[in-house]
Amino acid sequence: MTVDLPARSRLVAERLREEGIEGEIVVLPDAASTAALAAAALGVDVGAIANSLVFVSDGEPLLVMTSGAHRVDTAALAARLGRGSIGRATPERVRQATGQAIGGVAPTGHPQPLTTIVDEALAAFPQLWAAGGTPHTIFPLTFEELVRLTAGTVAKVD
Template sequence: MTVLPARSQLVHDALRAAGIPGDIVVLPDAAATAVLAAEALGVEVGAIANSLVFMCDGEPLLVMTSGAHRVDTAALAERLGRGRIQRANPEQVREATGQAIGGVAPAGHPAPLTTVVDEELARYPEIWAAGGTPHTVFPLTYDELVRLTGGTVSKVD
């Protein structure tokens, strides 16, 4: 059995607690971007569930978006009825998630995060998300992602 990094073990434990069977895969090279992750896994970039952390109304907001999309923060704020959404800095990301940019998982955080899940991810029968470090990823379905995060499904671009 592969020994996982501590951050990835927290993600693994959160997956099992949610009844999600996907195993965390340790990649030989960092896959800190959707393009790198897609290349390493041999999947379409759109099947990568990018974890982007923003700040909105003084709180972190996790947006799980398809690797093929950019988040339109103004449109998303309007759809959500929220204030201005802006990208979190590295310190804010680590404080909110316990994880570094490039490896932020949809779970395994110190506390639950308000999460938005890109509706476009539903197009893929299997999606891949970061596993808590830039070297770890795991597979899951769209429905599992929504359930795991308790996220609000929305158009994000």
């Protein structure tokens, strides 16, 4: 039930309902602020964790939803996207862009839509798990739902 969720997660849950995504946000007893922690808490492959990483590219925030099994190659991704450069956002910039803290950034529920890249490797998993707005919340969805939810561009990120 969404009333028992933290405020940031309630915003995410509302957006999921609006998009017709049925996965419920789960509140974990311990923080799952990394892909490895989330995978261990859920008993799933780390590759099925859709990490939400915020970067800055050409002066604007860029959300990259990457498989927990990958590291983003920012130089290669910038070249693929035809951008000048891609660099990590500061914690302050992440919160400004998403309204959420690092370790709990959801793919949705932000003050404004973010340009989003979705790691093509996530398509290999029938079910993905993404952060629900806090380091203690997470929810399931499919690759297709993730792409639709974020209006993301599918690309190779590693």
